Amino acid sequence: MNTLLGIANLSVSFPLSSGLLDMFSADREWHLRVLEDISLDLGQGETLGLVGESGSGKTTLARAVLGLVPRSAGTITFDGEAIAGRSDRAFRTMRRKAAMMFQDPVASLSPRRKVGALLVEPHIIHGEPLIDRAEAAARLLALVGLPAAFADRYPHELSGGQARRVGVARALALNPKMVLADEPTAGLDVSVQGEILNLMARLKGEFGLSYIVVTHNLALIRHVSDRLAIMYLGRLVEVGATADIFRMPRHPYTRALLEAEPIPDPRRRRASLAIEGEIPSILNRPVGCEFHTRCAVARDRCRGQAPEFTRYAPGCAVRCHYPLE
Amino acid sequence: MTGPLLSVRGLSVNFRTPQGIVRALGNVSIQAGAGEVVGIVGESGCGKSTLAAAVGNLLPGNAEIAAGEIRFRDRDILRLGSDAQRQLRGREIAMVFQDPMTAFSPVLTIGEQLIEFQHQMTDVDKAEKRRRAEAMLARVGISDAGLRLNGYPHEMSGGMRQRTAIAAALLMSPSLLIADEPTTALDVTLEAQIIYLLRTLRRDYNGAIVVVSHHLGVIAELCDRVYVMYAGEVVESAPVDALFHQARHPYTRALLECDPARLDQPAEFLPTIAGEIPDLTVLPDGCSFAPRCALADDRCRIRPELTSLSEDHAARCHRVSP
Amino acid sequence: MSSAIDPRQLAAGAEPRPNAGPLRRALASPMGAFGLTIVAIIVILALFAGLLAPYDPLKIDVVHKLEGPSAAHWIGTDNLGRDTLSRIFYGARVALGVACVSIGLAMIAGLLLGLVAGYGPRWLDGILVLFFDSMSALPMIMFALAVITVLGPGTGTLILVIALVSIPGYGRLVRAQTLGLKRSDFIVAERSLDAGPARIILVHLLPNVVGPLIILASMDIPVVIMLEAGLSFLGLGVRPPTPSWGSILYDGYNALRSSTTLVIAGGLPLVLATLGFTFLGEALRDGLDPKLQRRGLR
Numbered sequence: 001m002n003t004l005l006g007i008a009n010l011s012v013s014f015p016l017s018s019g020l021l022d023m024f025s026a027d028r029e030w031h032l033r034v035l036e037d038i039s040l041d042l043g044q045g046e047t048l049g050l051v052g053e054s055g056s057g058k059t060t061l062a063r064a065v066l067g068l069v070p071r072s073a074g075t076i077t078f079d080g081e082a083i084a085g086r087s088d089r090a091f092r093t094m095r096r097k098a099a100m101m102f103q104d105p106v107a108s109l110s111p112r113r114k115v116g117a118l119l120v121e122p123h124i125i126h127g128e129p130l131i132d133r134a135e136a137a138a139r140l141l142a143l144v145g146l147p148a149a150f151a152d153r154y155p156h157e158l159s160g161g162q163a164r165r166v167g168v169a170r171a172l173a174l175n176p177k178m179v180l181a182d183e184p185t186a187g188l189d190v191s192v193q194g195e196i197l198n199l200m201a202r203l204k205g206e207f208g209l210s211y212i213v214v215t216h217n218l219a220l221i222r223h224v225s226d227r228l229a230i231m232y233l234g235r236l237v238e239v240g241a242t243a244d245i246f247r248m249p250r251h252p253y254t255r256a257l258l259e260a261e262p263i264p265d266p267r268r269r270r271a272s273l274a275i276e277g278e279i280p281s282i283l284n285r286p287v288g289c290e291f292h293t294r295c296a297v298a299r300d301r302c303r304g305q306a307p308e309f310t311r312y313a314p315g316c317a318v319r320c321h322y323p324l325e
Numbered sequence: 326m327t328g329p330l331l332s333v334r335g336l337s338v339n340f341r342t343p344q345g346i347v348r349a350l351g352n353v354s355i356q357a358g359a360g361e362v363v364g365i366v367g368e369s370g371c372g373k374s375t376l377a378a379a380v381g382n383l384l385p386g387n388a389e390i391a392a393g394e395i396r397f398r399d400r401d402i403l404r405l406g407s408d409a410q411r412q413l414r415g416r417e418i419a420m421v422f423q424d425p426m427t428a429f430s431p432v433l434t435i436g437e438q439l440i441e442f443q444h445q446m447t448d449v450d451k452a453e454k455r456r457r458a459e460a461m462l463a464r465v466g467i468s469d470a471g472l473r474l475n476g477y478p479h480e481m482s483g484g485m486r487q488r489t490a491i492a493a494a495l496l497m498s499p500s501l502l503i504a505d506e507p508t509t510a511l512d513v514t515l516e517a518q519i520i521y522l523l524r525t526l527r528r529d530y531n532g533a534i535v536v537v538s539h540h541l542g543v544i545a546e547l548c549d550r551v552y553v554m555y556a557g558e559v560v561e562s563a564p565v566d567a568l569f570h571q572a573r574h575p576y577t578r579a580l581l582e583c584d585p586a587r588l589d590q591p592a593e594f595l596p597t598i599a600g601e602i603p604d605l606t607v608l609p610d611g612c613s614f615a616p617r618c619a620l621a622d623d624r625c626r627i628r629p630e631l632t633s634l635s636e637d638h639a640a641r642c643h644r645v646s647p
Numbered sequence: 648m649s650s651a652i653d654p655r656q657l658a659a660g661a662e663p664r665p666n667a668g669p670l671r672r673a674l675a676s677p678m679g680a681f682g683l684t685i686v687a688i689i690v691i692l693a694l695f696a697g698l699l700a701p702y703d704p705l706k707i708d709v710v711h712k713l714e715g716p717s718a719a720h721w722i723g724t725d726n727l728g729r730d731t732l733s734r735i736f737y738g739a740r741v742a743l744g745v746a747c748v749s750i751g752l753a754m755i756a757g758l759l760l761g762l763v764a765g766y767g768p769r770w771l772d773g774i775l776v777l778f779f780d781s782m783s784a785l786p787m788i789m790f791a792l793a794v795i796t797v798l799g800p801g802t803g804t805l806i807l808v809i810a811l812v813s814i815p816g817y818g819r820l821v822r823a824q825t826l827g828l829k830r831s832d833f834i835v836a837e838r839s840l841d842a843g844p845a846r847i848i849l850v851h852l853l854p855n856v857v858g859p860l861i862i863l864a865s866m867d868i869p870v871v872i873m874l875e876a877g878l879s880f881l882g883l884g885v886r887p888p889t890p891s892w893g894s895i896l897y898d899g900y901n902a903l904r905s906s907t908t909l910v911i912a913g914g915l916p917l918v919l920a921t922l923g924f925t926f927l928g929e930a931l932r933d934g935l936d937p938k939l940q941r942r943g944l945r
Contacts, residue, residue: 053512063835063839066839068839088838095841099839100836102832102835104832107833108832108833108835110837110850110855111833121842122840125840125842125843125846126840126841189368189539190541190583191583192598192601193595193597194583194595194596195597219542220595222591223588223595256514257513261542262516262517262542262546262586263542263545263586264541264544264569264581264586265545265587266545266566267570270517275517275518276518278482278484
């Protein structure tokens with residue numbers, strides 16, 4: 001499988017404060033390290049699930065890939081070309097070939113523009129020829145199973161599911177190679193979340209897409225992803241094939257996540273608590289392994305020495321001194 | 326006391342909106358006995374939160390109760406005066422919401438608020454109220470409870486805030502606790518902790534707990550008995566095991582099928598329920614689920630009644646029989 | 648997948664949902680209707696003063712000076728025998744003209760500066776905020792007096808002064824709105840499509856900040872009308888003999904011993920105009936939020 005997207009040693013950090021007084025202060029080392037040393041590949045035609053709890057940096061990672069959040073270190077290679085620099089210009093080609101779906105489908109559509117105008121906007125921005133705007137909008141709406149009349153609606157007149165579909169249509173406007181989907185089913189009812197995922201699966205086949213799906217929903221991502229990347233506090237802690245991770249998680253955090261998911265079967269109620277404590281503040285990262293404060297199997301070494309991200313098989317890696325067997 | 330602790334009978338609630346009258350609840354009856362955890366599950370717009378709000382006397386101004394009664398300890402609380410209702414809500418009925426931030430004022434310390442919540446206990450002095458607050462915080466698993474009392478809500482993490490909200494709800498030892506989506510705003514590891522907390526609390530709490538959730542997993546983990554709601558009606562009620570293993574109503578079955586967590590093997594395409602929730606301003610005449618139901622036939626043009634299938638299992642469908 | 652959409656949805660799609668304009672919604676409230684009626688009357692008077700006024704407002708007729716209401720002069724004449732009704736009609740033209748032009752100028756300038764401050768680079772934001780702050784730190788009347796001393800009194804000066812002192816208010820509002828919208832999902836979504844700053848500002852930010860700006864402006868019109876009248880009353884605004892409600896009031900003030908008609912004739916339109924524009928502005932504020940009408944049910 002060819003690599004479509006390569007991320008190597010990517011870090012994102014923000015200066016903590018930029019008030020006027022900071023210019024005069026000697027200590028300018030205060031940075032919020034949101035992402036730390038992320039290395040991750042996405043193969044052509046692959047669906048990668050990016051999983052983590054709030055504050056894990058999963059959304060920031062997706063945004064950094066498109067240059068919407070400036071990276072402070074690391075390289076991004078897309079479709080054989082390295083992205084040089086952090087400017088909007090450097091990301092121009094990539095934003096033409098990769099599209100993003102946002103977590104809040106209504107809020108991510110410009111509120112005073114009609115759906116039709118929003119759908120043809122990618123063409124206009126990238127100077128793609130467009131013979132008939134109405135026809136192009138209708139074609140995109142048909143692609144996601146919406147009637148052409150929706151082109152005349154405003155975003156706030158759409159239901160959550162309909163706005164999702166418009167988001168999908170907009171992402172596909174320029175026949176992208178890759179789609180980054182941030183929580184594609186957030187806010188949808190169980191009975192309709194499958195519709196969006198099935199639609200995405202169908203379009204993946206039709207257009208030869210590769211997906212990065214950002215989510216906290218393990219039950220769902222299990223059915224749609226080929227590989228998983230688990231994040232904790234801005235770092236990758238485990239990467240591997242979805243089936244393998246569900247069968248045998250190697251990182252204690254991954255296992256805790258899997259076990260914390262409530263099971264919709266009263267006969268399989270959990271007797272004990274999978275994980276205690278809360279995610280530490282990113283301002284106050286634990287020394288050593290960042291998960292040791294909540295880890296059930298942490299030992300002395302974990303409190304002092306940060307584990308490396310170790311590959312144990314092709315495409316599989318875990319950041320743990322004592323991976324589970 | 327005879328009868329169950331809480332008994333809602335034939336409750337109908339309408340909302341006046343610019344689009345017309347919305348029938349949020351139609352002829353809903355539920356019961357909750359002491360020591361029981363009752364789940365109310367359904368998708369958005371099914372009326373589960375309206376039901377919780379009606380019991381908690383928290384309906385918005387444009388809502389009107391068209392019919393029915395809400396009996397608590399054998400008294401219809403809808404017929405009580407507003408003072409008596411308020412008193413009941415402060416002392417006997419407590420609520421926990423999805424967003425724990427809404428339960429607290431941002432400008433007062435946690436301690437001040439937890440003391441204020443006990444204002445109906447006129448025979449207890451402030452120091453004692455503070456001790457009670459501290460003990461309750463410790464009981465819901467907050468470390469350094471004494472220090473936390475001096476802190477403000479924004480200094481707490483989401484999980485701690487929800488624990489504190491539960492502590493606040495339990496301060497007056499209410500006999501009915503209503504938890505409306507108590508874990509929806511939380512991450513999965515914290516959700517597990519809150520579920521665990523609610524489970525430990527019920528062990529030495531002999532009131533009734535009503536858990537409202539859209540999440541089948543949360544319901545399965547917590548509840549003894551479950552009501553499934555659709556379009557403002559209860560469509561099925563059953564003990565939790567029967568509901569998850571012998572569901573009878575087509576909607577309940579479809580809902581369970583859609584939950585990806587119930588599929589043992591990875592599926593390429595996920596099951597869905599075609600169609601959308603009916604517009605509650607113009608309800609269909611017959612069964613409200615019929616337009617989306619795979620089994621619907623001519624009979625379904627007439628509104629089905631709740632059919633009793635066994636002692637504690639009932640479904641609102643023409644196609645079920647005991 | 649397409650089968651997942653049921654026929655009812657298609658029907659709803661074919662027929663756009665009722666979406667009344669902000670004006671219609673504003674009018675639905677009694678206060679809004681009252682405000683709009685008064686404003687409409689004032690606008691009609693201003694536009695058609697030439698047709699509606701019974702006399703030339705400048706025509707002096709000393710013989711009939713300071714007369715009370717009569718069949719010939721419905722609300723009497725002023726100290727130079729000019730017809731007060733005609734002067735009020737023409738005064739409406741001056742009041743509205745000054746208000747609209749000066750607020751229009753301030754709105755355009757405030758909009759541009761606010762958008763640039765909110766979306767542009769940080770250093771530019773710093774400079775613009777400093778400008779807004781120092782402008783609003785100046786006491787308005789003192790600033791007006793200073794400008795009038797330099798440029799001389801007159802309608803043009805008046806408009807310039809009012810526009811200048813109004814810019815910071817509009818600029819700040821637009822800047823605050825822009826800062827809030829800048830991080831919102833739809834702007835990030837536009838950036839992910841590689842939309843440039845010009846497109847984001849003009850196509851996506853502008854339409855979203857104009858609404859609140861119009862509301863603020865409509866609330867400002869009565870303030871400006873009062874200001875114009877006040878400065879004209881002091882002889883610093885519109886130059887005589889051009890009729891202004893302020894100068895009518897001033898003439899009435901001087902003639903107060905002989906007649907109260909003139910003071911009332913100058914004051915009443917001011918009060919009515921202030922009320923009318925305020926009510927209308929408030930109704931518009933409620934009507935302009937497109938989300939408000941759909942927030943019926945949670």
